[in-house]
Amino acid sequence: MLLKQFFQQHGYVRVANETRKEQLGQKYKKGYEVRLVVKTQSELAHIRQLLHQIGFKAGKPFQKHSRIVQPIYGQSAVEWFSSTTLSEGKGARRKHTTIQQAKVGARATNV
Numbered sequence: 019m020l021l022k023q024f025f026q027q028h029g030y031v032r033v034a035n036e037t038r039k040e041q042l043g044q045k046y047k048k049g050y051e052v053r054l055v056v057k058t059q060s061e062l063a064h065i066r067q068l069l070h071q072i073g074f075k076a077g078k079p080f081q082k083h084s085r086i087v088q089p090i091y092g093q094s095a096v097e098w099f100s101s102t103t104l105s106e107g108k109g110a111r112r113k114h115t116t117i118q119q120a121k122v123g124a125r126a127t128n129v
Contacts, residue, residue, distance in 0.1 A: 021054075021068050025099050029054045033096065050093040051077075055085045062086050074098075 032051040039046045056062045062079055065088055069076045077089035090099075 021065070021072070022099065024054060024065065025052070028056065029099065031096050031100060049091065050096045052090040052095045052099045054088045054090070055082070056088065057085060059086070062088060
């Protein structure tokens with residue numbers, strides 16, 4: 019399975035809230051992140067291999083309930099994964115169709 023296809027079915031993005039980042043400075047630790055959710059260690063190994071092949075550095079995977087989450091950090095990763103999938107409205111969990119809309123949505127929730 020290709021990474022973008024996997025992301026469409028089992029992934030989501032987390033986007034930094036620029037307003038809070040400006041207000042809190044270094045105390046605000048959240049940034050841009052793609053998360054791929056897998057069921058098994060073999061799926062995780064396959065995903066990590068694909069990430070390595072295209073040049074992304076995979077973060078440390080962690081357990082979330084009965085699933086394994088593989089984070090990929092950085093704005094470039096969010097942009098790469100969302101370049102087609104978010105604009106088409108596909109993906110596992112997504113409130114916004116673009117990174118810019120995610121930023122605007124994040125500002126609106128903190129007012």
